[in-house]
Amino acid sequence: MDVSVDCVVFGFDNDTLKVLLIEQKQPDTVHLKTQKAVPGDLVLDNESLDEAAKRILQELTSLKGIYLKQFHAFGDPNRVRGLKDQQWLRTFRVNPERRVLTIGYYSLVKLSEFKPKAASFAGKTYWVDVYNIPSLAFDHNEIVHKALLMLRHELMADHIGFELLPEKFTLSQLQKLYEIILDKKLDKRNFRKNILRTETVTALEEKQQGVLHKPAQLFTKK
Amino acid sequence: MDVSVDCVVFGFDNDTLKVLLIEQKQPDTVHLKTQKAVPGDLVLDNESLDEAAKRILQELTSLKGIYLKQFHAFGDPNRVRGLKDQQWLRTFRVNPERRVLTIGYYSLVKLSEFKPKAASFAGKTYWVDVYNIPSLAFDHNEIVHKALLMLRHELMADHIGFELLPEKFTLSQLQKLYEIILDKKLDKRNFRKNILRTETVTALEEKQQGVLHKPAQLFTKK
DNA sequence: GATACTTCGTGTGATAAATACACTTTCAAA
DNA sequence: TTTGAAAGTGTATTTATCACACGAAGTATC
Numbered sequence: 001m002d003v004s005v006d007c008v009v010f011g012f013d014n015d016t017l018k019v020l021l022i023e024q025k026q027p028d029t030v031h032l033k034t035q036k037a038v039p040g041d042l043v044l045d046n047e048s049l050d051e052a053a054k055r056i057l058q059e060l061t062s063l064k065g066i067y068l069k070q071f072h073a074f075g076d077p078n079r080v081r082g083l084k085d086q087q088w089l090r091t092f093r094v095n096p097e098r099r100v101l102t103i104g105y106y107s108l109v110k111l112s113e114f115k116p117k118a119a120s121f122a123g124k125t126y127w128v129d130v131y132n133i134p135s136l137a138f139d140h141n142e143i144v145h146k147a148l149l150m151l152r153h154e155l156m157a158d159h160i161g162f163e164l165l166p167e168k169f170t171l172s173q174l175q176k177l178y179e180i181i182l183d184k185k186l187d188k189r190n191f192r193k194n195i196l197r198t199e200t201v202t203a204l205e206e207k208q209q210g211v212l213h214k215p216a217q218l219f220t221k222k
Numbered sequence: 223m224d225v226s227v228d229c230v231v232f233g234f235d236n237d238t239l240k241v242l243l244i245e246q247k248q249p250d251t252v253h254l255k256t257q258k259a260v261p262g263d264l265v266l267d268n269e270s271l272d273e274a275a276k277r278i279l280q281e282l283t284s285l286k287g288i289y290l291k292q293f294h295a296f297g298d299p300n301r302v303r304g305l306k307d308q309q310w311l312r313t314f315r316v317n318p319e320r321r322v323l324t325i326g327y328y329s330l331v332k333l334s335e336f337k338p339k340a341a342s343f344a345g346k347t348y349w350v351d352v353y354n355i356p357s358l359a360f361d362h363n364e365i366v367h368k369a370l371l372m373l374r375h376e377l378m379a380d381h382i383g384f385e386l387l388p389e390k391f392t393l394s395q396l397q398k399l400y401e402i403i404l405d406k407k408l409d410k411r412n413f414r415k416n417i418l419r420t421e422t423v424t425a426l427e428e429k430q431q432g433v434l435h436k437p438a439q440l441f442t443k444k
Numbered sequence: 445g446a447t448a449c450t451t452c453g454t455g456t457g458a459t460a461a462a463t464a465c466a467c468t469t470t471c472a473a474a
Numbered sequence: 475t476t477t478g479a480a481a482g483t484g485t486a487t488t489t490a491t492c493a494c495a496c497g498a499a500g501t502a503t504c
Contacts, residue, residue, distance in 0.1 A: 001225045001265070003297070003323055043223070045321070049297035073295045073325045075225070075271035099267070101225050101323075103295045172480075189483070190463065197461090213479040214470040394452075411454070412492065419490095435450040436499040 002095065004102045005052040006040035006140065007068075008147035009060075011111035011127055012164040014173060017180050018111070018127040019144055020060070024137055025123055027091050035084055036126065037137040038144060040102065053105040060125065061116055067108040067163040071150040072143075075101045079139040088137070102138075106147040108163035131183075148181075155181055159200040162221045170208055170216035171195065224317065226324045227274040228262035228362065229290075230369035231282075233333035233349055234386040236395065239402045240333070240349040241366055242282070246359055247345055249313050257306055258348065259359040260366060262324065275327040282347065283338055289330040289385040293372040294365075297323045301361040310359070324360075328369040330385035353405075370403075377403055381422040384443045392430055392438035393417065 009020035021036040039060055043052040053068050077099055080086065089096040116125045128134070133144055155161055161177050162169065175191045195201060201219045208215035231242035243258040261282055265274040275290050299321055302308065311318040338347045350356070355366055377383055383399050384391065397413045417423060423441045430437040 001223060003223045003225065043297070043323075046299050048299060049295060049323075070295060073271060073292060075265070075325065077268050077270060101265075101271075103297065170481085187464070188481090189465085192482085194462090208481095211480080212472050214472090214481045216481055392452090409493070410452095411494085414453080416491090430452095433451080434501045436452045436501090438452055 002093075002098050002100045003043045004040050004100055005043055005049060005056060006038045006074075006102050006104055006143055007053055007056050008038055008104065008106040008144050009057070010106060010108050010130070010147075010151065010164060011114060012177055012180070013111050013127070014176065015180075017130045017164075017177075019130050019133065020109075021126045021128050021133075021136070022060075023124040023126070024088060025092065030091075032087060032091060033084060035088075035137040036128075036134060038140045042100075043103075049103050049105075053103075053107070057107060059117070061109070061114055063109060063113060067160065068105055069107070069150075069154070070103060070105050072104045072146055073101065074104060074139060074143060076139070082137070085138050102143070104143050104147060106151055108151075108160065110164065110166055112166045152182055159195070159198050162201060168204060168206070168218040168220055171201075171219060172216060174201070174219070224315075224320050224322045225265045226262050226322055227265055227271060227278060228260045228296075228324045228326055228365055229275055229278050230260055230326065230328040230366050231279070232328060232330050232352070232369075232373065232386060233336060234399055234402070235333050235349070236398065237402075239352045239386075239399075241352050241355065242331075243348045243350050243355075243358070244282075245346040245348070246310060247314065252313075254309060254313060255306060257310075257359040258350075258356060260362045264322075265325075271325050271327075275325075275329070279329060281339070283331070283336055285331060285335060289382065290327055291329070291372075291376070292325060292327050294326045294368055295323065296326060296361060296365060298361070304359070307360050324365070326365050326369060328373055330373075330382065332386065332388055334388045374404055381417070381420050384423060390426060390428070390440040390442055393441060394438060396423070396441070 011018045011020065020039065022039050024034045024037050026032050026034055039056050041052065041056050043049060047055070049070065050068065053070070057063070057066055057068070079102075080089065080100065086096070111127070130144070130148060133141060135141065136144070155178065161174055161181070164177060165173055171192055174195065175186055175188065178191070179186055200222055202222045204218045204220055206218045208218060233240045233242065242261065244261050246256045246259050248254050248256055261278050263274065263278050265271060269277065271292065272290065275292070279285070279288055279290070302311065302322065308318070333349070352366070352370055355363060357363065358366070377400065383396055383403070386399060387395055393414055396417065397408055397410065400413070401408055422444055424444045426440045426442055428440045430440060
């Protein structure tokens with residue numbers, strides 16, 4: 001069996017929660033109708049799963065120290081059913097008939113700092129609203145959906161939200177992030193009480209600049 | 223790469239939380255020093271991961287409808303380091319050098335109903351106190367440890383404890399189970415308030431029998 | 445049938461967390 | 475100086491959490 005890692009990369013642009021998709025690579029010769037997919041690759045011979053996930057991320061961007069979490073193994077023998085998927089496998093895989101198990105990871109990147117690598121192995125990349133994902137290759141829609149559920153869970157339990165924000169952020173930005181991930185409105189005062197109680201962030205001696213209203217206190221992760 | 227499923231089977235005997243271990247099978251010819259391990263097997267060609275886990279359980283017992291949950295993929299390329307492990311692989315695996323990824327599941331069985339199958343593929347089975355596990359084959363100590371952490375988590379979140387108890391149980395039994403899994407004492411009155419509030423169990427019109435004290439109300443899962 | 449033994453089953457007050465809710469402050473721009 | 479826009483803050487209510495002790499109901503024994 002082949003084993004791959006697929007990485008659901010989340011980013012946040014102050015307005016929507018996005019997922020990074022790549023255009024599947026095309027052969028130079030034939031024209032193949034491409035699909036979008038979550039970045040992923042086969043695990044190499046001497047590589048742990050975590051290392052594979054890290055490598056895949058670094059093939060897309062040069063960021064280091066990105067938040068990465070394994071969340072589920074997808075092993076249905078029929079997870080590759082689509083015609084296009086099989087065509088693609090026949091074109092790009094040494095053993096196209098071989099069953100592929102994939103380990104799902106999700107990662108949180110600061111969109112502000114994200115620069116896709118020029119010569120990215122994967123060709124074009126897209127940031128797509130997580131609540132409006134097109135039909136993807138393989139079982140990637142299911143993978144993204146499950147990643148979102150797990151992210152919600154972990155956001156509540158471990159307050160990792162700031163991983164999606166710039167180093168310095170305001171509590172309003174953080175609140176908006178929570179609201180969008182959890183898909184519900186939160187009360188401002190209660191939200192602040194909660195976040196400050198968890199002590200996952202600390203106030204800086206610094207304020208927002210260049211806004212046309214009262215500038216907010218900046219925070220950073222503790 | 224080969225893919226296996228390893229199943230951490232939990233059972234509860236009213237006193238201790240136990241894990242099911244098997245004696246690794248031996249070749250008929252040579253004498254190999256055996257080790258204990260968590261039941262597991264390679265995933266078959268046309269089998270999903272969940273199906274593989276189910277099959278492994280059913281090779282040990284004839285119980286159906288057992289609670290099963292995937293909890294983590296263990297993919298370190300060096301997860302099989304021990305000499306004995308490599309010896310064992312050379313004896314029993316078609317491709318002993320091949321790297322093995324394993325998907326960890328845990329399952330909850332009613333010890334009262336558990337009868338190991340006569341001709342179990344795995345030879346002898348043992349129920350071992352989860353807090354006193356001997357040194358196991360491969361990375362199985364790590365797998366068991368992580369399974370316990372995940373079980374604790376899920377016990378708190380989803381109140382699945384009764385899966386380890388007979389159909390009919392008293393709240394005291396349930397409380398003891400919680401205390402042992404979470405490894406801390408709980409207050410009786412508060413515990414009962416909590417459990418009843420979650421509405422995961424319902425009272426039967428029936429009482430405990432054959433005890434030499436006031437018989438307790440029996441409950442069952444809702 | 446009285447007594448001893450064992451576990452069952454229950455309530456209250458104190459403290460902490462969750463929720464609902466609205467107005468003043470501070471800055472930039474016009 | 476006025477306006478617009480988001481920042482920042484407090485209180486009362488409800489709900490959970492926690493600590494804590496005793497009478498009730500059954501069995502066994504004498």
